[in-house]
Amino acid sequence: METRELVSEKTIGRLSLYRRLLSGLLAKGRQNIYSHELATLSGGTAPQVRRDLMAIGYSGSPSKGYEVADLSESINSFMDNPDGTRGIIVGAGNLGRAIMAYFEGRRPKLKIVAAFDNDPNKIGSEICNCPCCDMAYLKTTVAQMGISLGVITVPANRAQEVGDKLVDAGVTGILNFAPIRLHLPPNVYVEHVDLTTSMEKVAYFVQSNKDSDVAGA
Amino acid sequence: METRELVSEKTIGRLSLYRRLLSGLLAKGRQNIYSHELATLSGGTAPQVRRDLMAIGYSGSPSKGYEVADLSESINSFMDNPDGTRGIIVGAGNLGRAIMAYFEGRRPKLKIVAAFDNDPNKIGSEICNCPCCDMAYLKTTVAQMGISLGVITVPANRAQEVGDKLVDAGVTGILNFAPIRLHLPPNVYVEHVDLTTSMEKVAYFVQSNKDSDVAGA
DNA sequence: AAGAAGCTGTGAACTTTTTCACAGATAGCA
DNA sequence: TGCTATCTGTGAAAAAGTTCACAGCTTCTT
Numbered sequence: 001m002e003t004r005e006l007v008s009e010k011t012i013g014r015l016s017l018y019r020r021l022l023s024g025l026l027a028k029g030r031q032n033i034y035s036h037e038l039a040t041l042s043g044g045t046a047p048q049v050r051r052d053l054m055a056i057g058y059s060g061s062p063s064k065g066y067e068v069a070d071l072s073e074s075i076n077s078f079m080d081n082p083d084g085t086r087g088i089i090v091g092a093g094n095l096g097r098a099i100m101a102y103f104e105g106r107r108p109k110l111k112i113v114a115a116f117d118n119d120p121n122k123i124g125s126e127i128c129n130c131p132c133c134d135m136a137y138l139k140t141t142v143a144q145m146g147i148s149l150g151v152i153t154v155p156a157n158r159a160q161e162v163g164d165k166l167v168d169a170g171v172t173g174i175l176n177f178a179p180i181r182l183h184l185p186p187n188v189y190v191e192h193v194d195l196t197t198s199m200e201k202v203a204y205f206v207q208s209n210k211d212s213d214v215a216g217a
Numbered sequence: 218m219e220t221r222e223l224v225s226e227k228t229i230g231r232l233s234l235y236r237r238l239l240s241g242l243l244a245k246g247r248q249n250i251y252s253h254e255l256a257t258l259s260g261g262t263a264p265q266v267r268r269d270l271m272a273i274g275y276s277g278s279p280s281k282g283y284e285v286a287d288l289s290e291s292i293n294s295f296m297d298n299p300d301g302t303r304g305i306i307v308g309a310g311n312l313g314r315a316i317m318a319y320f321e322g323r324r325p326k327l328k329i330v331a332a333f334d335n336d337p338n339k340i341g342s343e344i345c346n347c348p349c350c351d352m353a354y355l356k357t358t359v360a361q362m363g364i365s366l367g368v369i370t371v372p373a374n375r376a377q378e379v380g381d382k383l384v385d386a387g388v389t390g391i392l393n394f395a396p397i398r399l400h401l402p403p404n405v406y407v408e409h410v411d412l413t414t415s416m417e418k419v420a421y422f423v424q425s426n427k428d429s430d431v432a433g434a
Numbered sequence: 435a436a437g438a439a440g441c442t443g444t445g446a447a448c449t450t451t452t453t454c455a456c457a458g459a460t461a462g463c464a
Numbered sequence: 465t466g467c468t469a470t471c472t473g474t475g476a477a478a479a480a481g482t483t484c485a486c487a488g489c490t491t492c493t494t
Contacts, residue, residue, distance in 0.1 A: 228450090279441040
């Protein structure tokens with residue numbers, strides 16, 4: 001009944017990138033684009049782009065390629081919840097506040113509407129146009145505002161507890177920045193953004209470059 | 218001559234997680250651990266853990282499993298550059314400063330030693346014990362301090378230019394937080410952390426959960 | 435001392451993801 | 465009109481990553 005579950009996580013990630021690139025092109029007045037051009041912009045390959053668009057049932061035209069505006073709109077309607085998606089963030093420390101600032105106004109259909117923290121100095125203040133609330137109000141806020149997404153930016157030792165509270169409150173998708181893996185029911189989608197691992201991966205591959213002098217472009 | 222290039226990027230990522238988990242266990246006085254326990258902690262499977270450790274040539278013992286301290290040390294010596302890895306960050310905005318704070322003192326062999334920005338108000342100041350310098354000094358700093366890693370936290374429209382400057386200065390690994398794909402020579406390792414995509418993926422899978430009520434655990 | 439239990443290491447099977455390669459389509463041109 | 469060039473859509477092949485399943489080892493128990 002739903003084609004949705006059939007589209008892989010990786011494809012979803014790339015579609016998100018494509019539509020962002022397409023927005024940029026659209027702003028520059030670009031009308032059409034070929035798969036190999038989108039591939040270059042997105043750092044992928046042409047067949048991959050075509051496969052990804054095939055996954056959402058989008059068709060281009062031979063020799064004109066894809067229509068930028070139309071494709072962009074198709075990705076939107078495939079990915080966005082028409083009613084919008086509302087999220088909250090738990091942990092209003094440096095990282096939490098930076099992420100709120102980063103996302104503010106980025107997509108019309110996806111908004112962070114409240115922050116939560118347990119620091120009395122933060123509670124009651126406003127961060128990036130969002131109220132910062134006491135954790136005690138998490139469950140009622142989620143229910144009242146129809147929140148489905150939670151962002152976790154608390155320290156590692158509090159992350160599991162916060163994840164449990166979010167799930168208990170009814171959140172079904174979590175973006176976790178804490179450097180541990182959360183244990184949550186399988187119907188909750190969890191995306192781990194592990195900054196330490198990302199950094200250490202780069203450090204590792206830097207080192208291996210150094211060992212073996214690479215020859216040629 | 219080097220086993221290093223044979224270990225996949227995914228395995229490196231998991232090793233980074235394993236050693237972090239092992240540090241935690243070590244601090245609690247834990248001595249031994251089985252593959253299935255590490256699997257639970259890391260959100261993977263037991264055979265996967267064993268395969269990953271096989272990749273670095275580490276052997277456990279049947280019925281005792283792996284020695285926590287020894288395994289942790291083995292991963293360190295596999296992943297860390299013995300001379301340490303020094304990095305710089307370009308872009309001292311909200312996100313850049315949050316990331317500096319996040320990494321400060323996290324690993325002895327991996328340090329961010331300087332920040333760069335083009336805002337005159339920031340230049341000359343100190344952020345998380347790092348000097349914030351003018352972009353003009355990037356190249357000489359990289360050379361003088363033996364920097365091999367760069368973190369990009371500038372807006373999308375400046376990211377490619379910053380990437381080019383980093384590579385020109387001699388950096389061979391980049392952690393990019395700007396929401397575009399960088400075009401750089403193939404000998405430079407680039408890790409993209411795309412916060413927008415991560416968020417949009419969660420939003421997408423949240424929505425698809427809602428469509429089809431999941432039955433059972 | 436011998437059997438039971440439960441682990442690791444790993445070849446082989448399987449699954450997922452990516453890439454290839456080409457039929458079919460469209461537009462431009464002579 | 466017919467030829468050429470170049471694109472898309474996609475079956476099939478290849479590659480990458482994961483899981484299975486079991487031989488072999490070690491310890492514990494009786």
